[in-house]
Amino acid sequence: MTATPSPSPSAVPAFPTTLTDDEGTAVKLTAEPHKIVSLTPSATETLFALGVGDRVVGKVEDLSVYPPAAAAIPDVAKFGSVDVEKIVGLGTDLVIAGGNSFNPPDKIAQLRTLGVPVVVLYAPDIPTVFSDIELIGTAVGKAAEAKDLTTSMKAGFDQIQAATTALPKPRVFYELDASQKIYTAADNSFLAAMIVLAGGSPITTGSTTNFEIPLETLITKDPEIILLGDAAYGTTADIVAARPGWKVMTAVKAKAIKPVDDVIITRPGPRLVEGLRALAAAIHPDANVPSAAPEASSGAATAGPAMSPSAAP
Amino acid sequence: MATGSGALASPSLRLGSIGRARRRPLILAAAGAIALVVALVLGVGLGTVAISPLDTLAILAHRLVGLDLGRTWTPAMETIVWDLRLPRVLTSMVVGVGLAVSGATFQGLLRNPLADPYVLGTASGAALGAAIAVVIPIRATFLGFGLIHALAFVGALAAVFTVYRLSRIGGLSPLTSLLLTGYAVGSLLAAGLAMAMYLSGAALRQIFSYLLGGFDTAAWSQLGAAATLVAAGSVLILLRARTLNGLLLGEEAAVHLGVNVGRERAILLALASLVTAAAVAVSGLIGFVGLVVPHVVRLIVGPNARVVLPLAALGGAALLAFADLAARLLGEIPVGVVTAVIGAPFFLFLLRRSRSGYEL
Numbered sequence: 001m002t003a004t005p006s007p008s009p010s011a012v013p014a015f016p017t018t019l020t021d022d023e024g025t026a027v028k029l030t031a032e033p034h035k036i037v038s039l040t041p042s043a044t045e046t047l048f049a050l051g052v053g054d055r056v057v058g059k060v061e062d063l064s065v066y067p068p069a070a071a072a073i074p075d076v077a078k079f080g081s082v083d084v085e086k087i088v089g090l091g092t093d094l095v096i097a098g099g100n101s102f103n104p105p106d107k108i109a110q111l112r113t114l115g116v117p118v119v120v121l122y123a124p125d126i127p128t129v130f131s132d133i134e135l136i137g138t139a140v141g142k143a144a145e146a147k148d149l150t151t152s153m154k155a156g157f158d159q160i161q162a163a164t165t166a167l168p169k170p171r172v173f174y175e176l177d178a179s180q181k182i183y184t185a186a187d188n189s190f191l192a193a194m195i196v197l198a199g200g201s202p203i204t205t206g207s208t209t210n211f212e213i214p215l216e217t218l219i220t221k222d223p224e225i226i227l228l229g230d231a232a233y234g235t236t237a238d239i240v241a242a243r244p245g246w247k248v249m250t251a252v253k254a255k256a257i258k259p260v261d262d263v264i265i266t267r268p269g270p271r272l273v274e275g276l277r278a279l280a281a282a283i284h285p286d287a288n289v290p291s292a293a294p295e296a297s298s299g300a301a302t303a304g305p306a307m308s309p310s311a312a313p
Numbered sequence: 314m315a316t317g318s319g320a321l322a323s324p325s326l327r328l329g330s331i332g333r334a335r336r337r338p339l340i341l342a343a344a345g346a347i348a349l350v351v352a353l354v355l356g357v358g359l360g361t362v363a364i365s366p367l368d369t370l371a372i373l374a375h376r377l378v379g380l381d382l383g384r385t386w387t388p389a390m391e392t393i394v395w396d397l398r399l400p401r402v403l404t405s406m407v408v409g410v411g412l413a414v415s416g417a418t419f420q421g422l423l424r425n426p427l428a429d430p431y432v433l434g435t436a437s438g439a440a441l442g443a444a445i446a447v448v449i450p451i452r453a454t455f456l457g458f459g460l461i462h463a464l465a466f467v468g469a470l471a472a473v474f475t476v477y478r479l480s481r482i483g484g485l486s487p488l489t490s491l492l493l494t495g496y497a498v499g500s501l502l503a504a505g506l507a508m509a510m511y512l513s514g515a516a517l518r519q520i521f522s523y524l525l526g527g528f529d530t531a532a533w534s535q536l537g538a539a540a541t542l543v544a545a546g547s548v549l550i551l552l553r554a555r556t557l558n559g560l561l562l563g564e565e566a567a568v569h570l571g572v573n574v575g576r577e578r579a580i581l582l583a584l585a586s587l588v589t590a591a592a593v594a595v596s597g598l599i600g601f602v603g604l605v606v607p608h609v610v611r612l613i614v615g616p617n618a619r620v621v622l623p624l625a626a627l628g629g630a631a632l633l634a635f636a637d638l639a640a641r642l643l644g645e646i647p648v649g650v651v652t653a654v655i656g657a658p659f660f661l662f663l664l665r666r667s668r669s670g671y672e673l
Contacts, residue, residue: 080518080522081529081645083361083645084397084529085360085361085362085393085397085398086361086362088362088389088392088393088397089361089362089389089390089393090389091387091389100515101515101516101518101519102515104518104519104522105519106459106461106519106530107529107530109459109530110530110532113396113532114392114396114397115392209514
C-alpha cells in the first residue's frame with residue numbers, strides 16, 4: 001500500500017517499509033521477510049499463490065490445508081492458541097495473523113512486544129479480501145504478483161456476476177451449522193455478499209452481528225434453495241428433510257438441497273473465485289456459469305508455479 | 314517462627330512426639346524450597362523449542378550478572394529464555410503465593426473449610442471486569458497492561474468491597490452475613506458475565522481463556538506489578554498472623570485476647586482481596602490452589618497461622634510452577650486442570666490419613 005509496485009520485483013527497493021494492517025496498526029518491516037509464519041489458512045494459501053510458499057516456516061493447524069505442499073509446514077498454532085516460543089525459536093521475521101479474535105489478541109500483542117512484526121488481517125467484505133492479498137504481497141516483496149492475482153480474481157468475479165445478473169434470484173438459505181441452533185449468514189456479511197454475486201437472494205439473520213436464525217423465522221422466509229455448507233460434517237439432504245418442521249419449506253418440497261464446499265466459499269483467499277463459481281453453479285444449475293477454463297489460463301501466470309514449490313524461484 | 318506450633322498442632326494430628334511435630338514445618342519448608350528450585354530450573358530449561366542447558370545457563374549468567382561463559386547463542390534463544398520462560402515461571406510462583414496466602418487467610422477469617430480466595434465474589438468480579446474489557450472495543454495498553462488486566466483487578470476489588478458493605482446491613486452474624494452476601498453478589502455478577510459472554514461474539518474465546526486461567530502471556534512488566542502487590546500483601550498478612558490465630562478460636566475468644574475483631578477482620582479481608590486481585594489480574598481464574606494448599610499445610614503442621622502462611626506460600630508457588638510446566642509441555646492445556654489432577658488425589662490421601670481431629 002505504501003510501497004509502489006514495480007514491474008520487476010527483484011529490482012524493487014521496497015524495504016524498509018511501514019504498512020498499516022486491517023486493525024490500523026502501523027507495522028514496520030526493516031527487510032524483506034524470509035521466515036514467515038501464517039496464522040490463518042487464507043494467508044497460507046495467499047503466500048503460496050504469490051510464490052513465497054517456500055518462505056513459510058510455520059502455519060496454523062488447518063484441517064483443509066491447501067495447497068498440498070503447505071501440509072509439510074510445521075503447525076505453530078491451533079484454534080485459540082499460539083505457540084509464541086516456537087514462533088520466536090524459528091527466527092520469524094513476519095507473522096500474518098487473523099483479526100476479529102481469530103487469533104488471540106493477547107498473543108499478537110506478546111509477539112509484537114518481543115519484536116516480531118505482526119500484520120493482522122480481517123476481511124468483513126469482498127473488497128477487503130482483495131486489498132488483504134495485496135497487503136500480503138507488499139509485506140513479502142511480491143506487490144506486483146499480488147496485483148496480478150487480484151486483477152485476475154476480480155475479472156473472474158465480474159464474469160460470474162455478469163452471467164447471473166439477469167437471472168431470477170431464488171431465496172437461498174446457506175446452512176453453516178444446524179447441529180444445535182441454526183447458523184447462517186448475517187446481514188451484510190461476507191457470505192451474504194457472495195450469495196448475491198452468485199445470483200441468489202440470501203436469507204440472513206436480520207442482524208449484522210448475530211449468525212443464528214430461529215427456525216420459525218427460517219420457515220417464514222421460506223427458502224427456495226438450501227445449500228449445505230456443513231456437508232463436510234455429514235449433513236445430507238435426507239437429514240435436512242427429516243428435521244421436524246422443515247418439510248414445509250419450498251426447497252425441501254422441491255428437493256433443492258445441495259452440498260457445497262464451504263472452505264472455498266468462505267475462506268477469504270485466492271480460491272474465492274472458485275468458491276463463487278461453485279456457489280453460482282449450485283444456485284443456478286441450468287444457467288451457463290463461466291467455466292473455470294478461461295480464468296485458470298489467465299491466472300496461471302501467478303497462481304500456477306506457486307502450487308508446486310519446486311517450480312518456485 | 315515455629316514457637317507454639319507443636320502445642321496447637323499435636324492434639325489434632327496424633328503425632329508421635331512434640332519434637333517430631335516441631336521439626337515438621339522445617340522439613341516441609343526445606344521440601345518446598347527444593348521443589349521451587351527444581352521447578353525454576355525445569356521451567357526455564359524446557360519448552361517447545363529445545364535449548365541446551367549450557368546455553369540456557371550462559372544466557373542467564375549473561376543477563377543476570379553480565380558473566381560471559383564463552384558460549385554463543387541466537388537472539389531468538391535469548392528471547393525465549395529471558396522474555397518468555399523466566400517471567401512465566403516466576404509469574405506462576407507469584408500467583409501461587411498469592412492464591413495460597415489469601416486462601417489460608419479467607420479460611421481462617423471465615424472459619425470455613427470451603428472458603429477460597431474467590432469466596433467473596435472476587436472471581437465473579439474479576440471475570441466480569443475481564444469480559445467487559447474484551448467486549449468493549451478499546452485496545453489500550455499501558456506498561457504492558459491491557460484493559461483486561463486493569464478491569465479484572467478493579468472488578469475483583471469492587472466485588473469484595475460491595476460484599477463487605479452489604480454484609481454489614483442486617484442482623485445476621487458477621488461471618489454468615491459475609492458468606493451469604495458473597496454468594497448473592499457473586500451470582501449477580503455471574504449473570505452479568507453470562508450476558509457479556511453471550512454478546513461477545515468472536516471474542517468469546519478470549520473470555521473463556523481468562524476463565525480457565527494461565528500464564529502463557531506472562532511478561533516482566535506484569536510480573537513486577539503483581540509481585541509487588543502479592544509480596545506486600547502477604548507480608549502484611551503474615552504480620553497479623555497472631556490476630557488470625559485469635560480469630561480462628563472464635564469471636565469471643567479473640568475479643569478476650571485483645572483483638573479488635575471488626576477492625577482486624579476488615580483489614581485482613583482487604584489485604585487478602587488485594588493479593589487475590591493482583592493474582593487473578595495477571596493469570597485469570599485458577600482454581601484449587603487457594604482452597605487446597607492451605608488445607609494440605611494445616612494437615613501436616615497444624616493450624617498456627619504463623620507457620621501455615623509461609624508454608625502455604627511455598628507450597629502454592631511450587632504447585633503452580635509445576636502445574637504450569639506440565640500444562641505447557643502437554644500443549645498449553647488449562648493450568649487449572651493440572652492443579653486439580655495433581656492436587657486432588659494428594660489431598661484425598663492426606664484426608665484419609667488423618668481422619669480424626671482435623672478442623673480449621
